[in-house]
Amino acid sequence: MKLLKIIGVLAVCMVITAGVYAGMVYTNIVRPPWSPPQEPDISGLNDPMNDFALRLYKELCSKTNDSVFFSPYSIYIALAMAFEGARTSTAEEIGHLLGYQQGNSTMLSTLYRLWQIYNNNTAFNLSTANALWLSNDFKILDDYIEKITTYFAGRASEVDFSNPVHAAKIINDWVEQNTNGRIKDLVPPGAINSLTRLILTNAIYFKGTWKYPFDKNITMNESFFVSSIQTVQVPMMKLIGTDILFNYTETETVQVLELTYAGDNITMLIILPKDQNLERLEQNLTLAQLKEWKNALYQTNIDIMLPKFKLETSYTLNDPLQKMGMVHAFSDADFSGITGGRDMFISSVLHKAFIEVNEEGTEAAATTAIVLFNSVGPGHEQPRLVFNADHPFLFIIQHNDTGTILFMGKIVNLAE
Numbered sequence: 410m411k412l413l414k415i416i417g418v419l420a421v422c423m424v425i426t427a428g429v430y431a432g433m434v435y436t437n438i439v440r441p442p443w444s445p446p447q448e449p450d451i452s453g454l455n456d457p458m459n460d461f462a463l464r465l466y467k468e469l470c471s472k473t474n475d476s477v478f479f480s481p482y483s484i485y486i487a488l489a490m491a492f493e494g495a496r497t498s499t500a501e502e503i504g505h506l507l508g509y510q511q512g513n514s515t516m517l518s519t520l521y522r523l524w525q526i527y528n529n530n531t532a533f534n535l536s537t538a539n540a541l542w543l544s545n546d547f548k549i550l551d552d553y554i555e556k557i558t559t560y561f562a563g564r565a566s567e568v569d570f571s572n573p574v575h576a577a578k579i580i581n582d583w584v585e586q587n588t589n590g591r592i593k594d595l596v597p598p599g600a601i602n603s604l605t606r607l608i609l610t611n612a613i614y615f616k617g618t619w620k621y622p623f624d625k626n627i628t629m630n631e632s633f634f635v636s637s638i639q640t641v642q643v644p645m646m647k648l649i650g651t652d653i654l655f656n657y658t659e660t661e662t663v664q665v666l667e668l669t670y671a672g673d674n675i676t677m678l679i680i681l682p683k684d685q686n687l688e689r690l691e692q693n694l695t696l697a698q699l700k701e702w703k704n705a706l707y708q709t710n711i712d713i714m715l716p717k718f719k720l721e722t723s724y725t726l727n728d729p730l731q732k733m734g735m736v737h738a739f740s741d742a743d744f745s746g747i748t749g750g751r752d753m754f755i756s757s758v759l760h761k762a763f764i765e766v767n768e769e770g771t772e773a774a775a776t777t778a779i780v781l782f783n784s785v786g787p788g789h790e791q792p793r794l795v796f797n798a799d800h801p802f803l804f805i806i807q808h809n810d811t812g813t814i815l816f817m818g819k820i821v822n823l824a825e
Contacts, residue, residue, distance in 0.1 A: 451526075454519040455812040457508025458485055460696045462814040468729035470691050470819065478722045478762045478818030480775040486561070486611050489520060490539070491738070491755075493556045494747035499737045506735050517560040523811055524562050527613065532672030534616040535808075538587045539563040542580055542608040544570045549607065553747045557609070568608070573601035580608060587612035591763075607747070615773075615815070620669040621653050623715070623768035633716055633823050634685060634800040641824040643716040645799070646768050654708035657794065659683075663690060665702045666713065666796045670770070674810055677771070678703070679715070679796075680803040687801040687819060694803075711794040718823050719765040726758035764818065773806070773816055 462481030469477050485507065492503045492511060500511050509516040527537045541557055543549060545567040557563040568576045577598045584595045596608065623646040631645040656667035664681045680702070682690045727739060737743070742754035762775035798820075806816040 451519055451522060451811050454509070454516055454523075456696060458482070459699070459812065459814050460508060461485055461506065462817055463694055463696055463699065464733055465726075465729060466817055467691060467694065468732055469724060470688075472729070474821065476720050476722070476819060476821045476823075478720050478764050478773075478775075478816070479724065479760055480613075480762060480816050482813055482815045483611065483613065483775055484726065484758075484760060486520070486537075486539070487609070487758075488735075490557060490561055490563075490609050490611070491744070493560075494553050494744045495738065496743040496745050496751075498741075499743040500746075502735050502737055506730070506733055517556070521560045521562065523813065526811060527808075530672075530674075532674060533670065535614070535675070536587075537611065537613040539612075540580075540583060540610045541565040542568045542576075542610065544568065544606045547606040549747060550749055561611075563609070570601050570605045571603070573598040573605075576601055576605075580610060584610060584612055588614050589616070613815070615675065617670045617672060617675060618770045619768075620671050620673065621648065621651075621655075622770075623648050623713075625768040628717065628768060631714075632799065635822045635824070637685065641822065643718070643823045646715050646717055647713065649712040649714075652710065655711050655713070656706040657709050657711050657796070658702060658705040658707060663702075664796055665706065666711070667706055668713075674808060675815075676807055676809055678805045678807060679798060680805075681796065681798050681800075682802070685800045687803065687821070690803065691819075699805075709794060711796055714795075714797040714799065715766070716798060716820070716823055717767050718820055720763070720818070720820070722760075722762045722818075724760045726760055727755075730758060762816075762818075764816065771806070775816070 458481070462485075465479070465481055465484065466477070469479060488503060489507060492500065492507060495503050495511070504511050524537055524539075527535050539557070539561045541554065541563050543565060554565060558565060568579055570576050577594075577596045577600070580596050581594055584592050591614075592612070595610070601608075625646075627649075628644050628646050630642045632640040633643040633645075634640050656669075658665050662683055664683060666679045666681070668677045668679065670676065680690065731739060738755045740754055743751050744753045745751045747753070760775065762773070764771060764773040801819065801821045803819045804817070805814055807814050
């Protein structure tokens, strides 16, 4: 059987269409590495990013009774790049959503520091990249491109958008290259037209394995309770009878288990409601509650049963983001910080994601597109614990040193 490793892939695309304004045209620019003047406090951005993740999770869950999977980090970085070009009420709303004020050099330095950390590690394969694709006749403000290239390490290149098929291929080739071939055809030619002037892209890639793989020889089909009256048969992975210590905690209503990936800095946190009422868990889910669970984790022996699963999702995020307070960006928008004029608005925010979890790890992928258009208990003896995820559960894939939630979702129904 082919060895399946942890692969998390993420790509973001922002398509901006607008008129032409005074500024400077940049051709195949690659900025040299930049370092902030001092080491930023990453924790200052951790809470806003993760609060955004949980709020968006709730909005996505409110739209469906089915499984959910997305990358909050991907969407946050895309919005942060748009934020640097927003002005007036548009900037105020996006800033409130992201949790920091525009022009905050500390927060921008922190975003760059995250880029450094994710691209300079040796314990596991994690990388991220950003790029700007400019129409070959488009002029853009120096200040905006300076922020993107400096704080997001973005590469700027010219593209001929009058040929949508060729332009889409150039950008999609970059995305595919920066996601190890896992994300294809991110930008459809139909997303590019005569008004397209700028496309911003982000990609993040993660590859690794479980620190303690499941024994595939004892994986077998068992019942997964979609509800109290509906079950489906799924391959259930098991880690039982071992002396391995796992981070675990529980309350009267939930069990919380943390599984670690090789390298010890990426983990999957699984939150399993004891009463199978995932909806009530979601309603009460807050950043404070998540921190409380994390702080209560302790090492213990535990028998683990977790289903193998594969999930593909696709979202249009316009409505969830508007309900989270980002309203003007979709109508009476002001993105004059990009070009100097005010005639652009976000047409659509699209997100697609994929995840597969098996005995040896996880394979995950996600894409996001933001399209802008012209406006014309530890220490006591106890019986061996059991963590049996045979009913709906929530999971979070997190980078522990930075605290950033990279991927997040819930499993409700595993029927193919």
